Amino acid sequence: MLADHPDGRPLRSVGDRARADAVASTAAAFPEGSTGPGSARSAADLLLQRAGRGDQDAFAGLYDLLSARVFGLVRRVLRDPAQSEEVTQEVFLEVWRRAARFDPELGNAMSWVSSLAHRRAVDRVRSAQAATDRERKVSAMAPRDSDAGHDEVGEQVELRLEYERLRRCLGNLTELQRESITMAYYNGYTYREVAELLATPVPTVKTRMRDGLIRLRDCLGVGA
Amino acid sequence: MTPPDTHTLTGAYALDALDDYDRGNVEQHLADCPVCAEEVEQLRAVAALLGAAAAESPPPSLRAAVLAGVEGTRQLPPRLASRARSSRTRRLYVAAASAAAGLVIAAFGAVAVDQHHQLDQARGQAANLGAFASAMAGTTSHPVTGGGTLAVAAAGDHVFVSARDLPALSAGRVYQLWLTGPAGIRSVGVVDGRAGDVNRLVKTSTSGAVAVKVTAEPAGGSEQPTTPVLASAPLRA
Numbered sequence: 001m002l003a004d005h006p007d008g009r010p011l012r013s014v015g016d017r018a019r020a021d022a023v024a025s026t027a028a029a030f031p032e033g034s035t036g037p038g039s040a041r042s043a044a045d046l047l048l049q050r051a052g053r054g055d056q057d058a059f060a061g062l063y064d065l066l067s068a069r070v071f072g073l074v075r076r077v078l079r080d081p082a083q084s085e086e087v088t089q090e091v092f093l094e095v096w097r098r099a100a101r102f103d104p105e106l107g108n109a110m111s112w113v114s115s116l117a118h119r120r121a122v123d124r125v126r127s128a129q130a131a132t133d134r135e136r137k138v139s140a141m142a143p144r145d146s147d148a149g150h151d152e153v154g155e156q157v158e159l160r161l162e163y164e165r166l167r168r169c170l171g172n173l174t175e176l177q178r179e180s181i182t183m184a185y186y187n188g189y190t191y192r193e194v195a196e197l198l199a200t201p202v203p204t205v206k207t208r209m210r211d212g213l214i215r216l217r218d219c220l221g222v223g224a
Numbered sequence: 225m226t227p228p229d230t231h232t233l234t235g236a237y238a239l240d241a242l243d244d245y246d247r248g249n250v251e252q253h254l255a256d257c258p259v260c261a262e263e264v265e266q267l268r269a270v271a272a273l274l275g276a277a278a279a280e281s282p283p284p285s286l287r288a289a290v291l292a293g294v295e296g297t298r299q300l301p302p303r304l305a306s307r308a309r310s311s312r313t314r315r316l317y318v319a320a321a322s323a324a325a326g327l328v329i330a331a332f333g334a335v336a337v338d339q340h341h342q343l344d345q346a347r348g349q350a351a352n353l354g355a356f357a358s359a360m361a362g363t364t365s366h367p368v369t370g371g372g373t374l375a376v377a378a379a380g381d382h383v384f385v386s387a388r389d390l391p392a393l394s395a396g397r398v399y400q401l402w403l404t405g406p407a408g409i410r411s412v413g414v415v416d417g418r419a420g421d422v423n424r425l426v427k428t429s430t431s432g433a434v435a436v437k438v439t440a441e442p443a444g445g446s447e448q449p450t451t452p453v454l455a456s457a458p459l460r461a
């Protein structure tokens with residue numbers, strides 16, 4: 001859970017250079033695009049569209065831009081590093097296969113890739129559910145084991161800003177909203193499981209997930 | 225057919241916190257409710273930001289593995305039509321798909337497949353079925369865990385099931401198709417584990433079926449699914 005992390009938990013990533021290169025190459029190919037610093041989002045859209053036309057360099061750029069997000073998210077849900085690598089690889093292959101079907105009218109690339117990654121991770125964790133049920137229940141309640149101390153590669157400024165903003169906005173939620181959302185998203189529980197774990201009625205949890213996300217949306221300024 | 229409180233499930237849906245049954249209901253509702261569809265889009269973007277907060281570099285070796293994997297991986301073609309944004313447009317697609325299903329049924333009369341182990345006579349009609357499948361491809365397509373997509377269209381008491389780009393299973397394994405609903409789950413066919421693409425016309429007979437699901441099973445198929453669901457496509461009448 002996010003709240004468990006001390007301030008300043010380092011966000012590790014592939015580093016600024018790879019992302020800057022990806023953005024720069026996109027900017028070169030799409031001079032009309034708004035690809036200045038801070039618009040990894042639109043850079044990802046353009047790279048994904050180019051990948052959809054079979055452009056492997058664009059796909060490599062997309063990987064550099066999004067691999068830390070995908071791997072981190074998958075690992076957050078699955079915990080096991082080896083499985084997380086496997087699923088991350090599956091996710092990117094799926095992104096490659098389906099790239100031509102990405103429609104920027106229907107959502108941005110980052111959100112598209114994250115949804116795909118999350119769904120895969122959740123499917124994986126649920127298919128192994130019987131074996132790991134107890135472990136998941138324990139882990140949901142405990143702080144996630146810290147990764148600090150390993151390679152501190154560098155930080156993406158944009159991720160850092162998003163993270164700070166998110167922390168602040170999560171702080172505006174009620175505890176039940178925050179717990180319902182993070183247990184579902186980071187641990188892969190269904191809302192019925194969350195209700196059971198929190199000893200809260202199922203309809204309440206369902207409602208808190210929705211109104212909590214709406215409050216986050218408004219706080220984060222996620223537009224229509 | 226959609227339960228009345230389905231619109232309150234958008235949050236749980238955006239978090240992937242639904243079981244298959246609820247998810248089927250929500251997806252069915254989203255097809256007809258642009259307001260909820262818009263909300264889901266926004267809440268998914270919020271969820272993506274939650275995901276970004278967990279960012280962590282993968283080992284550098286993964287990059288080479290991913291890029292090498294891409295080298296030999298065929299891409300899916302663009303959709304014939306982009307997913308309908310408004311429910312009105314979507315209804316037109318569904319109507320067209322249903323009409324096509326009607327034609328297919330009329331043309332093949334009793335080709336309907338409603339049990340295990342049948343139906344490779346459908347191969348002969350593959351060209352026609354394939355045309356119908358691509359007509360459908362723009363409207364309903366659901367990812368299959370492990371790769372590929374699943375699309376369905378209902379017409380009367382038949383459902384046309386089309387799966388594309390299914391990865392080959394290991395020897396002795398088959399894909400199995402299921403119809404699910406409040407009455408339970410019922411097998412509607414077994415598919416060769418190496419078929420890749422498959423088009424099937426399935427008789428629903430009992431009313432109330434809400435989704436077609438796919439699992440991988442031992443050769444010959446199973447009475448009930450014995451492995452996790454790989455794909456689920458809600459039926460829209």
Ligand SMILES: [Zn+2]
Pocket residue numbers: 231253257259260261
């Ligand atoms: Zn609605």
